[in-house]
Amino acid sequence: MQAQTLRYLDLGSVRKILETMRSRTVSTLYPLAMLGRSIHGYQVKGMDNKEKEAELLSRSFGGDPHTFVSELGGLTALLTAGVQRPVMGLSATAYLPQAVQEHIHAPVRWWLPDTRPESIVTVATPVRGNNGDAMRVGGLPQELKPKALRDLGRGLYEQQLARRLARLEKQEPERARVILAVNSYEQAAHLAAGVAQADGLNHRVCLLVKKPEKQRYEEHLPAHVDRMVREELKEFPDRGEILIAPLAVIGRGLNIVVGTRSAVRDIYLCVRPVLSIEDTDWLHASVNAAGFNTLPAGGNDEPLAVLRAASEASWKQLTKILRSPARFSNMDHDLRKELVAGMLVLLIQLAGRARRGETDMTLHIVDHSIHDKKFSSDLATIIEQIYRDWTPKQREIMNELYGQALQAFLTYAGLDQEML
Known part of the structure; x- marks a missing residue:
């Protein structure tokens, strides 16, 4: 060759x-x-x-x-x-039919069920732009995303985070921290710049970076944003209340705790994960x-x-x-379900970052591209389609294995208990 x-x-x-x-x-x-x-x-x-x-x-x-x-x-x-x-x-x-990369084709013999009611809650948390429309990042041309992320960060703090953190400081002061998840280090830097420039900012902002040296896309980052590398994440509880990080880095295996309990109460999914065939x-x-x-x-x-x-x-x-067309909204419906099933695995893992020590957490879905019902490509519609495709036996196993984690996403999709 x-x-x-x-x-x-x-x-x-x-x-x-x-x-x-x-x-x-x-x-x-x-x-x-x-x-x-x-x-x-x-x-x-x-x-x-x-x-x-x-x-x-x-x-x-x-x-x-x-x-x-x-x-x-x-x-x-x-x-x-x-x-x-x-x-x-x-x-x-490891078991989730239609998640083609994650599902293990083997019988599950023993497991620890998640039975605590409402220990995970999944909610839509839109941020409104100046025109009143919910803001989106997913699906935008690449050159428009930096500004969209800065605007989203600023609006997210002013409309949601300031009040939410103030409430947590009264109700759960030892866990009054949040994680904002995006798709890359560059997206994290742009989102951090927006949060750091929000009116009335009263909380410390930490940004997870790839290297100690500043990258080109960080040149406009305000000086009061605390940059930290992965090895420093355990210090986040002492250094800030808002952590902005790539989903692929923060989603699995990293536990930020105080003692044995998660130091983070809420996680915000700010950008739709990359879903590509x-x-x-x-x-x-x-x-x-x-x-x-x-x-x-x-x-x-x-x-x-x-x-x-x-x-x-x-x-x-x-x-x-x-x-099949590569664009998600135009994609073959069966392929969309496979991609979203894999995304659910990622989101359940992400939610786990805030559940160490049997703690409760709320997963906020921010990016409007995840909620947009145009072309029936929104997350709620596809979750319902996935659930309808499972056999009764698969539904039984999924409910046994995932418990409240599955219930949180089914409730988000509008499937009430009577329908389940």
């Missing part, structure tokens, strides 16, 4: 192409997956402004990630102990899961026919993805 002959030049572009073709553990152990073969392809983007934005991307995927994860415990036990007696401790969000890992998971979902639960006496049907389902899914 031509890229291999250019390896010695040590070009970044060549390294990226070679990296996509490197054999990984999953494809080594389970090389074929449901498609029956690996996929390699190339994508040309940015041709509308080819002088500045044109790029050639190499994309490839292979192997069976779902089988790899579901068999990982048995495989590890066999290699280390010589017997297949696995015990795997998985995330609380062009992400290679998501595409791979969606295609493989389509085949996996055709496999009979109890096995079958005709394995070749079963595998052939699974392969056909995977190829059909790949064709659907390649033919």
